[in-house]
Each structure stands twice: as C-alpha cells, then as structure tokens.
Amino acid sequence: REGDADESQGYYLSSDSFATVSSALRHIDEDEKYKRIKYVVIDTLNGLMVAEEMNILGMQDGDKRSAWSDLAQNGWALINQALELKRNDLTVIILCHSETVSDDNGIVKTRIKTNGRKLEKVVLESLFSTVLLAKKKEDGTHVFETVAKQSTAKTPLGAFDSEEIPNDMAAVLAALEDF
Numbered sequence: 001r002e003g004d005a006d007e008s009q010g011y012y013l014s015s016d017s018f019a020t021v022s023s024a025l026r027h028i029d030e031d032e033k034y035k036r037i038k039y040v041v042i043d044t045l046n047g048l049m050v051a052e053e054m055n056i057l058g059m060q061d062g063d064k065r066s067a068w069s070d071l072a073q074n075g076w077a078l079i080n081q082a083l084e085l086k087r088n089d090l091t092v093i094i095l096c097h098s099e100t101v102s103d104d105n106g107i108v109k110t111r112i113k114t115n116g117r118k119l120e121k122v123v124l125e126s127l128f129s130t131v132l133l134a135k136k137k138e139d140g141t142h143v144f145e146t147v148a149k150q151s152t153a154k155t156p157l158g159a160f161d162s163e164e165i166p167n168d169m170a171a172v173l174a175a176l177e178d179f
Contacts, residue, residue, distance in 0.1 A: 011037060016051035018074040022081055025092070029085045039091050039173075042082075045124075046097045049075055049115040072118035079127050091173065096124075098133060098151075110151035125152040130159075130176060134167055142167035 011034070013024050021042060028034040042048075049071060056067040082092040099113040110133060112124045125131045133145040133153040143164040145153040156179040165172070 016047055018048050018052065018078055021048065022078055025078075025081055025085070029087050029090060038089055039093065040082075041093045042078075042095065044095045044097060045075065045078070046113055046115070048078070049119075053115045068116050069118070071116050072122075075114070075119055075124070076122065079124065083127065093169070094128075108150055112152065123152070125154070128154075129179070130155050132172065135164075144172065 013020070015021055015024075025040065028037050028040060052067075052071045052074060056071065059067055079094065082094060085092065096112045098110050100108060100110045102108050112131075114120050114124065131152055131154050133151045134142065135145055136142050144167055145151060145164055146155045146160045147153055147163050149163065156176070159175055159179050
C-alpha cells in the first residue's frame, strides 16, 4: 500500500519492501518536490525483515541460501543508505523492535532484534551514533534509555544530562541538532 497524503498533512508511504523504501529515500533525498520533508520514519526495520523472511520461507530449498544473504544485505544497505544521504537537513529515524538475550557467559543484554544470523554478527547498533531504548517504567511512564544499562543504547557525549529521558521524540531531535 502506497500513497501521498494531502500535501498539507505530509506524506505517507506504507510498504514492507526494502526496494520500495529505498526508492522512496532516494527520491526524498534527490527530488526537489520533496525538499520540505525534514524527517523520515521507518517503522519498523523488523517489519521489512519479517516480510522478506516470509518470502524466503515460501521459496524452494535451493533458492533459500542466497535469499537469506539478500535479507542481511538489504537491511545493511538500507541503513547505510540512510546514513549516506546527501541532504544535511534530512533526518532518518529507524525504529526497531528489541530483544533481550543471554550470551554463553550469562551476560544479559537488550539489543535490536534481527532476522538471520548475519545481522546479529554485524551488531546494527554499531552503525548509529544514537540508539535509544524505549522502556515503560513501573510507575507507567515511558522513557528512553540514553546509555547502555545492559543494552546497546547510546547517545553522543553531552547530548543528554540523564541516563533516562522522557519519551518525547521532538525533544530528542532538538537535543541532537548540534551533534
């Protein structure tokens, strides 16, 4: 499902295809028609990966090996495309689901959930300067974790005064403007 909303309301694209999302990013980055767009939200990287995984499961066994490599490559390529956009006034926000895992040494860590082992080895968080972990506290408030507390959360040094901040994306974007 794709479509442009009324221009006064903004633009909206719904797709579970890496190719479609990549093409949209390219157009927003290069086409003057989309110059007024300042933020792109990819919600979620996991949704793109799951859709591709479901396509892989429907393939003949002989085609699956290269398809799993394609899934990893497509995720990697989309993230790198977002990081290498020409427009300095364009911010791409990539939402991901998280998972909490325990390694062989019993160390528990929350990280980006990925489909396939290749992306686990890459550690997608290493590609970003900012990784926020959304959490719901016991009192019911929602916060972003800004530094690793058994997670892969991280932010630029000096961007935030606290290890937890309100779950307010506008405030986050304002704080990160200088970084």
